[in-house]
Amino acid sequence: MEMTIIRNSCLAYINSFALKCIVNLDISGRIKAYGQHMPLHELARSIPIPPEKDSMLGRIMALLVHQGIFAQSEAGYLLTPISELLLVEGSNMGTYVHMLTQVDFLQSWERLSEVLTDTGTCTLFEKTFGGKQLWELSKEEPGIGNFFNEAMTSQTKPLMSGLFAIYPHIFDGLHSLVDVGGGSGAAVKIISEAFPGLRCIVFDLPHVVAEVSKNDSFDVVGGDMFEKIPPADAIFIKNILHDWSDEDCVRILKRCKEAIESRKHNAGKVIVVDIIIDLESDDPKEVETSLLFDIEMMCCFGSKERYKKEWHDIILASGYSDYKIYPTRVGTDAVIELYP
Incomplete structure (x- = not known):
């Protein structure tokens, strides 16, 4: 059990990128449009991905089914209340997923121990973005502010x-x-x-x-x-x-x-x-x-x-x-x- 907890914690980042992957591919939207239990091969062709990679998609979906993000029967995949939140025409929390999985921001977490041991008061965000807080950066770069607001909007609806x-x-x-x-x-x-x-x-x-x-x-x-x-x-x-x-x-x-x-x-x-x-x-x-x-x-x-x-x-x-x-x-x- 102890080793499992350490392994699970080390691999937890895969959850974030598996979620980002299915948002990028609009898996929720494809299952919704299909209108019934969607078999793996139908989902794969709708993306589309090469047939030889169907099993890769299936393995990613197995993780997300286990987590309750999607449901699965013998006939195929179904949406759950969780995956419905990722629909573009719904809450569109895919925007929230994209915000929290930005590459620059994710890489900054490598410096967490540095923030703890540093005698300064700089936050992890400020260390990553040239000493600027989010509010300053959003004012200087409206695109960042708009992206942040879109992400907040997506969680506001539900x-x-x-x-x-x-x-x-x-x-x-x-x-x-x-x-x-x-x-x-x-x-x-x-x-x-x-x-x-x-x-x-x-x-x-x-x-x-x-x-x-x-x-x-x-x-x-x-x-x-x-x-x-x-x-x-x-x-x-x-x-x-x-x-x-x-x-x-x-x-x-x-x-x-x-x-x-x-x-x-x-x-x-x-x-x-x-x-x-x-x-x-x-x-x-x-x-x-x-x-x-x-x-x-x-x-x-x-x-x-x-x-x-x-x-x-x-x-x-x-x-x-x-x-x-x-x-x-x-x-x-x-x-x-x-x-x-």
Whole structure:
């Protein structure tokens, strides 16, 4: 068992590239278009690949079937809820796969021990990209920023659908909402469609919102969340706080509190969607994923995912009177409501 664990950990990178391979070949789209159980030879011909390599494809698919990404019967392959997320006309999380398997970024992980032993404060990302953080690089090279936003959008769609299914009451009674760090507006578009009477604002850095397509159902405002956030009944902040230090999170949450208090009524709240590390979770894959995200945040942004006690500390330090954590997660994310 001990040797198996070491071997498995060393070979785990194959999972990433097998997933990238089937995204590149649009395997999900081909099985979807086939409309029924798709035999290996039919899948191979649709790509197409040389017949003598059918068995290679079959061996890659065997791994992905074992992992539950695809299903298989005697008649052929079928999609699962996981592989449906990779459909271009669906969530298109293939973009997310491409972002996390960029060659330059993957190669940078070889320097992880160097980051630990170095006396400097440079993150792994900064060491790889000339001392620049992602936000600086995205501003200088819009293509990188657009790619990042597309990847974030791809995971926003299934996350928001799950959020509405489990917690629809969160948006009850609200007349206005600001999505802080809303990027391309993916979350706000979904919220606006689900709650037509809710007036929404996408709020992000000016160069980011400049790329957002104008829409009659929501407004777009450029600005800096560390300085001032537009007033609203609710502030929605999804997968943003894990990019920042505890001190910066307190600054951001204080600005969120000011934004809802400026409405001069008691109904305001802040809705945080982010990971809470729970080592006591019954789902070992969820725990492992949250710990992997924690290391990614550490190396990319010098930030972290947080345990429940850490969330408690920054929420109280930001001046909130109370908060509520919803125990059922949407993927690895939890929902936290903060009350002024």
